Each structure stands twice: as structure tokens, then as C-alpha cells.
């Protein structure tokens with residue numbers, strides 16, 4: 001039997017519960033994995049609450065991330081005993097995901113877990129960490145440099161993506177300005193390396209002019225909406241914003257002037273379908289950065305029985321740091 005968090009849909013709502021399922025109920029796939037950990041991301045909360053039509057078929061096991069040990073494989077790339085990591089590729093949305101002690105997945109969704117990162121650290125990063133690294137890599141490709149006079153802005157800084165982005169940028173030598181709605185979390189953000197903390201309300205102000213005073217060399221934005229509009233008007237010459245999230249809204253507007261007169265770049269980040277070759281580069285870089293200790297401080301382990309509470313917290317914008325989900329707990 002496998003223990004799993006199973007969602008069902010009625011005409012009224014989507015509801016979930018922890019259940020025991022016979023292995024035969026799992027979808028047949030080439031890779032059978034004993035799940036060590038999953039993690040909890042904003043998208044998991046959307047899936048659990050049935051927001052955005054991400055899941056087409058029920059019953060459904062959520063969990064967009066997993067790390068585990070291969071039990072059986074009919075694919076040449078993987079063998080029993082291999083440690084793998086799988087994130088995105090619509091895992092936990094179109095396909096059953098990681099909130100389960102056992103998962104059968106398409107081998108194309110998996111890459112080898114780098115040897116120098118533990119399964120727990122990998123899930124303290126999860127999709128949030130991968131996205132933060134992809135954002136850093138995209139900014140670097142577009143000219144980000146640590147000796148710039150102006151700092152890098154991170155929005156939604158106490159959240160999953162924001163916390164890891166703040167940590168990564170600081171580790172890599174960038175000066176970080178962290179924008180947050182949790183102004184009592186100054187110490188938390190300083191411990192991640194933020195040099196300055198600003199109230200996120202400042203970024204909700206509509207810009208009076210298309211080009212405001214240049215404030216940041218680049219930005220990693222988890223918020224979108226009016227925040228993104230504001231950020232674009234204050235980026236430095238040649239600056240870029242890596243757009244990761246939408247917690248503050250799905251629409252934004254901007255004058256074309258920042259793009260034409262400052263060469264500002266708006267970079268989309270899609271961690272779910274980024275090619276495996278890029279994922280491997282990103283995970284190798286994450287693994288090389290010695291993040292286990294700081295990640296331990298900003299993450300905690302939760303069991304499947306906490307999924308409902310975690311969903312409320314993250315959708316209310318109250319998430320701080322990262323949640324590792326241990327399906328084997330309890």
C-alpha cells in the first residue's frame with residue numbers, strides 16, 4: 001500500500017484526505033519511485049483548492065516536486081537504487097505527484113539527484129529554489145553583474161521563491177533589496193543576506209512617470225500585477241526583471257519607454273517545462289553553493305496531514321520560507 005494525499009472533486013468543491021492506496025491504483029509508468037520528500041509550493045495550494053483548472057482528472061495526487069529512490073525502471077536512464085529529482089512537467093497537475101510514499105512517473109520528468117546535495121536539501125529548494133536559480137541564470141545571461149552600483153530587488157521576499165532568491169543572490173555577491181509585506185521579518189531577511197528591506201506597499205504605488213529614478217540593477221519578481229509595473233519603471237539602464245510569479249495579480253501594464261530608452265528586459269521564467277539540460281545546470285549550481293545550513297534555517301518538515309493548513313497559509317500570503325513535505329511521516 002502507498003500512503004497518499006488524494007483529491008476528489010464533487011460538484012461543489014475539491015477536497016482532499018490522507019488515504020492508503022494499493023500500489024495497483026497508481027498510474028502505470030516506466031519509473032517507480034519510493035518518495036523520500038516532496039515540497040509545498042504556491043501551485044500545490046492552487047491544485048489542492050482547485051484554483052485555475054490545473055487538474056483535469058480526479059481522483060488526483062498533488063505534489064509538483066519529489067525526490068526519491070528508484071525501485072523499478074523500464075527506462076535505460078535509471079536503475080533501482082538511483083536517487084532522482086522530479087519537478088514540474090505538470091507533475092502533480094496532469095500527472096499524479098509527490099504527496100505519496102510511492103510515485104510512478106515518466107522518466108522524462110526525472111534527472112539524477114546531484115551527488116553533493118541531500119534529498120532533504122533538494123526539497124528545501126524544490127520548484128521554488130529551481131525557479132530562483134533559473135531567474136538568477138536568466139539575469140546573468142542578460143548582463144547582471146555584482147559590481148553594479150545599484151542593488152538587485154527581490155519581491156515577495158519572505159516567500160519560497162523570494163527567500164531562496166535572496167539567499168542565492170547574496171551568496172553570489174549581489175547586494176539585495178528585499179521587498180516584503182511582513183515588515184516584522186527584518187531579521188529573517190537580513191539573515192538571508194538582504195542589505196535593505198522595503199515595505200511592499202511602496203511597490204504598489206502607480207508610477208507617476210514612465211521612467212522613474214533608476215533604483216535596481218535587476219529584479220526577481222514573485223508578485224506580478226501592479227508591483228511588476230512599478231518595478232519596470234525603476235530598473236537601471238540595461239536592467240532586467242525575471243518574472244516568476246503572480247501572487248499580486250496576473251495583469252500588468254507598462255510604458256514602452258523603459259524598454260526603448262533604458263533597454264530594460266522582461267524575462268519570463270517557466271520552471272515547469274524548462275529543458276532537462278538547463279535543469280541539470282541549475283541543480284548542479286544549486287548543489288555547488290553549500291546551501292544546506294541556511295536552507296535548514298528557513299525550512300521545516302510537514303506531514304501529509306498538514307496539507308490543508310499549509311494551503312490556507314500560502315494562499316493567504318502568509319508563507320515564510322520553505323516547507324518540505326515528508327509523506328512517510330506519521
Ligand SMILES: NC(=O)c1ccc[n+]([C@@H]2O[C@H](COP(=O)([O-])OP(=O)(O)OC[C@H]3O[C@@H](n4cnc5c(N)ncnc54)[C@H](OP(=O)(O)O)[C@@H]3O)[C@@H](O)[C@H]2O)c1
Pocket residue numbers: 040041042043127128131155156157158159160161162179180181182200222223243244245246247248269270271272314315316317318319320321
Ligand atoms: N514561473 C515559475 O516557474 C514558478 C515557479 C515557482 C513559483 N512560481 C510562482 O511564484 C509565486 C511565488 O511562489 P512561492 O511558492 O514562493 O509562494 P509563497 O511562498 O506563497 O511566496 C509568495 C510571497 O509573496 C508575497 N505576497 C503574497 N501575497 C501577496 C500580494 N497579494 N501582493 C504582494 N505580495 C504578496 C508574500 O511575501 P512577503 O510577505 O514577503 O511580501 C508571500 O510570502 C507564485 O505565484 C507561484 O505560482 C512560479
